[in-house]
Amino acid sequence: xxxxxxxxxxxxxxxxxxxxxxxxxxxxxxxxxxxxxxxxxxxxxxxxxxxxxxxxxxxxxxxxxxxxxxxxxxxxxxxxxxxxxxxxxxxxxxxxxxxxxxxxxxxxxxxxxxxxxxxxxxxxxxxxxxxxxxxxxxxxxxxxxxxxxxxxxxxxxxxxxxxxxxxxxxxxxxxxxxxxxxxxxxxxxxxxxxxxxxxxxxxxxxxxxxxxxxxxxxxxxxxxxxxxxxxxxxxxxxxxxxxxxxxxxxxxxxxxxxxxxxxxxxxxxxxxxxxxxxxxxxxxxxxxxxxxxxxxxxxxxxxxxxxxxxxxxxxxxxxxxxx
Amino acid sequence: xxxxxxxxxxxxxxxxxxxxxxxxxxxxxxxxxxxxxxxxxxxxxxxxxxxxxxxxxxxxxxxxxxxxxxxxxxxxxxxxxxxxxxxxxxxxxxxxxxxxxxxxxxxxxxxxxxxxxxxxxxxxxxxxxxxxxxxxxxxxxxxxxxxxxxxxxxxxxxxxxxxxxxxxxxxxxxxxxxxxxxxxxxxxxxxxxxxxxxxxxxxxxxxxxxxxxxxxxxxxxxxxxxxxxxxxxxxxxxxxxxxxxxxxxxxxxxxxxxxxxxxxxxxxxxxxxxxxxxxxxxxxxxxxxxxxxxxxxxxxxxxxxxxxxxxxxxxxxxxxxxxxxxxxxxxxxxxxxxxxxxxxxxxxxxxxxxxxxxxxxxxxxxxxxxxxxxxxxxxxxxxxxxxxxxxxxxxxxxxxxxxxxxxxxxxxxxxxxxxxxxxxxxxxxxxxxxxxxxxxxxxxxxxxxxxxxxxxxxxxxxxxxxxxxxxxxxxxxxxxxxxxxxxxxxxxxxxxxxxxxxx
Numbered sequence: 001x002x003x004x005x006x007x008x009x010x011x012x013x014x015x016x017x018x019x020x021x022x023x024x025x026x027x028x029x030x031x032x033x034x035x036x037x038x039x040x041x042x043x044x045x046x047x048x049x050x051x052x053x054x055x056x057x058x059x060x061x062x063x064x065x066x067x068x069x070x071x072x073x074x075x076x077x078x079x080x081x082x083x084x085x086x087x088x089x090x091x092x093x094x095x096x097x098x099x100x101x102x103x104x105x106x107x108x109x110x111x112x113x114x115x116x117x118x119x120x121x122x123x124x125x126x127x128x129x130x131x132x133x134x135x136x137x138x139x140x141x142x143x144x145x146x147x148x149x150x151x152x153x154x155x156x157x158x159x160x161x162x163x164x165x166x167x168x169x170x171x172x173x174x175x176x177x178x179x180x181x182x183x184x185x186x187x188x189x190x191x192x193x194x195x196x197x198x199x200x201x202x203x204x205x206x207x208x209x210x211x212x213x214x215x216x217x218x219x220x221x222x223x224x225x226x227x228x229x230x231x232x233x234x235x236x237x238x239x240x241x242x243x244x245x246x247x248x249x250x251x252x253x254x255x256x257x258x259x260x261x262x263x264x265x266x267x268x269x270x271x272x273x274x275x276x277x278x279x280x281x282x283x284x285x286x287x288x289x290x291x292x293x294x295x296x297x298x299x300x301x302x303x304x305x306x307x308x309x310x311x312x313x314x315x316x317x318x319x320x321x322x323x
Numbered sequence: 324x325x326x327x328x329x330x331x332x333x334x335x336x337x338x339x340x341x342x343x344x345x346x347x348x349x350x351x352x353x354x355x356x357x358x359x360x361x362x363x364x365x366x367x368x369x370x371x372x373x374x375x376x377x378x379x380x381x382x383x384x385x386x387x388x389x390x391x392x393x394x395x396x397x398x399x400x401x402x403x404x405x406x407x408x409x410x411x412x413x414x415x416x417x418x419x420x421x422x423x424x425x426x427x428x429x430x431x432x433x434x435x436x437x438x439x440x441x442x443x444x445x446x447x448x449x450x451x452x453x454x455x456x457x458x459x460x461x462x463x464x465x466x467x468x469x470x471x472x473x474x475x476x477x478x479x480x481x482x483x484x485x486x487x488x489x490x491x492x493x494x495x496x497x498x499x500x501x502x503x504x505x506x507x508x509x510x511x512x513x514x515x516x517x518x519x520x521x522x523x524x525x526x527x528x529x530x531x532x533x534x535x536x537x538x539x540x541x542x543x544x545x546x547x548x549x550x551x552x553x554x555x556x557x558x559x560x561x562x563x564x565x566x567x568x569x570x571x572x573x574x575x576x577x578x579x580x581x582x583x584x585x586x587x588x589x590x591x592x593x594x595x596x597x598x599x600x601x602x603x604x605x606x607x608x609x610x611x612x613x614x615x616x617x618x619x620x621x622x623x624x625x626x627x628x629x630x631x632x633x634x635x636x637x638x639x640x641x642x643x644x645x646x647x648x649x650x651x652x653x654x655x656x657x658x659x660x661x662x663x664x665x666x667x668x669x670x671x672x673x674x675x676x677x678x679x680x681x682x683x684x685x686x687x688x689x690x691x692x693x694x695x696x697x698x699x700x701x702x703x704x705x706x707x708x709x710x711x712x713x714x715x716x717x718x719x720x721x722x723x724x725x726x727x728x729x730x731x732x733x734x735x736x737x738x739x740x741x742x743x744x745x746x747x748x749x750x751x752x753x754x755x756x757x758x759x760x761x762x763x764x765x766x767x768x769x770x771x772x773x774x775x776x777x778x779x780x781x782x783x784x785x786x787x788x789x790x791x792x793x794x795x796x797x798x799x800x801x802x803x804x805x806x807x808x809x810x811x812x813x814x815x816x817x818x819x820x821x822x823x824x825x826x
Contacts, residue, residue: 195687195696198680205673212632212670213685213738214656273675 026265026282030289037293044296051173057288058180059084059235061281063255064262065187066231068280069224071263074204074272075130077225079119080232080259081251082141087112087233089149092156092246101161105237112233113226115141120225124218134225138256142248149248156244166241176238183231187277200224204272261312262287287312325353326389328517329374329405329486334383336369343369345541346383351486351517356508358528358549359521361538361561362729362757367521370538371488374519375407376400388485406479410491410755412471414478416464421446423463424478449480454510469500473507486517491755493527499617505531523757525554526786537561561758576769580793580808582609586644587777588660588746590629593638598624599801602638606746611768611778612806613792615785616821621801622781623665626748629779630662631655642746656685658746661739665750665781671735672723679705679719682737708737712767729760736767747771748779753787765791785814797821 037044063080070077091108099107119137123130156163168175191197202210203217211217232251240246260270265283268275290311294304327350336344344366351357361367372378374385379395386392387403414423422429424446429437446459455473463474472492479487493501508518508531520532528535529549537545537560545560588606593599599621606612614622627633629640631649639646642658649655652662664670672681682705683690690701705719712733714726723734732752739747752768753761768791772778782788788795789809796806797820804820 193695193698195691198676198687198696201676202673202680202684205675206669206671208670209664209673210684212630212652212662212664214651214653215687216653273673 041296053288053292058176061284062183062235063231063259064280065184067228068277069200070228072200072204072275077228078134078256079137081255083112083232084236084251086145087236088240088246091237092154108237109233112229116226116229120222124221145248154246191277330386332384334380337381347543353515354512356518356532358532358535365538366541404485406484407488408475414463421459488519490521578793582607589641591639593635595635602803606777608777610793612794613780613788615788616798620798622798660746661744663749674724677720686741729756746777750781
């Protein structure tokens with residue numbers, strides 16, 4: 001329009017820039033960081049290092065994929081760390097009891113699923129806020145893990161089938177990466193292709209309206225916490241298989257922050273509503289590259305923590321502008 | 324001759340290719356109540372937003388008491404005495420009236436503490452000067468809706484507002500509350516305050532306004548003193564030739580009391596303790612039954628109970644002659660029942676989801692194949708519905724938030740039509756919807772009726788009730804009166820019945 005003032009034009013040009021940049025901010029940031037790290041330290045781009053990055057994010061990646069639905073419903077799951085430890089211990093004791101591998105994995109993941117369902121039931125049916133309920137679960141499950149596992153390190157050396165989950169390689173790629181890929185693909189599929197995926201977004205957008213549209217909103221909410229617990233326990237099994245040890249203090253404080261940061265960096269609003277598992281994965285890789293790059297550049301741990309926090313805050317600020 | 328309080332001169336706003344406002348002029352004199360009317364999307368909101376400083380016009384100027392005002396600066400507009408009261412409350416419900424009036428700009432002592440005494444004195448003076456009675460210490464959330472509006476007006480007056488813009492101020496008020504609000508407006512007018520009154524309710528325009536500005540398609544198309552214009556002329560101006568004709572014809576539709584003669588939904592002495600008592604009626608297939616009454620007569624509660632969203636304590640509900648007990652909306656939907664709630668934003672729509680997704684929301688299981696949701700069948704069904712209801716713009720992938728009020732309402736209605744409902748229950752189906760969309764919604768309801776659905780409408784708008792109803796019942800304080808044929812009653816009889824026990 002010829003009538004537009006220069007001010008208005010400048011404004012729309014900037015708005016347009018943000019519209020284009022906003023949704024792609026994360027891939028662009030990943031690329032930019034990649035280039036910076038590669039220039040600063042050529043070792044960054046070696047196949048070993050890249051596979052290493054993915055291997056490093058397997059645990060957070062599985063948990064973030066599985067907890068994206070929780071955040072899409074407008075909730076949050078703070079209990080993923082202890083559930084990870086608990087799932088690993090349950091698997092260890094089942095192994096010790098001589099159970100077959102399939103049953104061990106089933107029992108381990110089911111324990112996490114059950115914990116999630118219980119938190120979900122309290123949230124959905126008693127109407128308590130997710131942040132409080134999962135904070136309580138965080139404490140209870142850590143306590144439970146310490147009760148069954150004590151403070152001992154439970155070595156897992158005599159079960160090569162089990163440790164293969166964490167340390168085995170197929171075609172030079174760690175087996176755990178295949179598990180991560182399958183979990184991520186299944187979650188993406190559920191989110192994009194099944195009624196559950198749409199329902200989860202609908203509940204986060206307007207739970208009341210979803211209920212009045214005839215949906216089982218409470219059961220659905222219960223289920224998404226179950227899925228989140230499943231993911232945490234699966235991560236626990238992988239971790240115990242990676243380090244050949246189960247301990248009650250795995251998944252320390254901060255695990256839940258990494259998981260939530262990955263989901264929110266991926267553009268899922270912490271208030272609920274639309275979200276995307278695929279974009280959560282971008283968030284996961286972004287955090288992974290930041291960690292790895294700083295390690296390669298020999299940045300000390302204290303500075304790493306500070307830098308990570310600042311980067312997350314900036315990325316979120318940019319994403320908010322884009323919307 | 325007085326100077327105008329505010330004058331918008333040749334205001335134009337362009338968004339990309341869309342001219343939202345085209346060289347619009349608006350003047351408000353001291354003590355003038357000016358109605359601003361037009362369909363949704365006519366440019367009223369844009370004009371108002373320019374006057375409040377929320378939007379910077381592409382072209383044009385705003386003059387306040389003869390001086391050019393800086394554009395796009397909300398704080399400066401407030402400082403110069405322009406205040407706006409929005410349709411939805413902007414108050415903090417848990418805080419007291421007094422705190423709300425001075426929220427964010429409490430007078431402070433030199434120590435930086437809130438000067439409680441001074442604040443209270445100022446508020447008292449304000450109340451006295453404008454003849455408003457309010458308890459300053461009660462929480463705003465405990466006040467009736469009309470009292471909350473008064474708090475918002477006070478808040479504006481505390482800012483020494485000379486011009487108050489009111490966007491649909493009566494959207495959620497009952498008839499008697501509207502009367503109270505109008506009394507307040509007349510008092511303000513006597514004090515020389517200028518008011519811009521935006522409303523879809525033409526009755527209100529004729530009751531309280533001095534002058535009227537009609538907008539259509541981003542332009543001001545007519546200005547007149549209210550005494551020089553009549554209702555049909557206003558409707559004509561607002562909606563244009565074609566829609567006006569359709570809306571006139573709408574009044575001449577044949578009524579079909581008791582439809583096909585088959586009782587689809589039967590309520591037998593339904594009671595809910597402390598809410599409604601002994602409600603009995605038959606809803607026939609192929610008819611539109613309207614329940615009217617004041618806000619607070621528990622009509623909404625009755626509808627929610629029928630739909631299974633709430634329980635009743637006593638009585639029975641029958642669907643097609645069989646006794647049913649509905650424990651959730653899910654059960655009601657399984658019986659072919661649809662429910663359009665009054666508040667489409669809070670209870671109806673997922674605003675950030677697309678039109679397609681919203682249209683499919685009550686019927687997701689129909690679009691399943693195995694464990695998959697068939698996006699293809701879902702969007703095909705949605706496309707047919709968007710065409711059938713002429714939802715604008717016809718792009719099903721847009722977020723519903725971006726649609727106008729009328730099109731949002733049609734989307735919500737479409738969600739239930741996708742179900743091909745056997746019973747459809749609607750609570751205030753045209754609240755906040757413009758005249759054109761109203762006529763369309765009435766046509767949709769008639770079509771559903773003719774298809775054989777049983778339609779139950781709750782509405783406070785008597786004109787609406789008399790337009791669409793085949794039969795009418797009045798609800799007063801939780802009791803339902805006799806159901807009458809619409810032909811056998813008129814507006815006066817209804818008003819008498821509504822007022823019968825209210826006093």
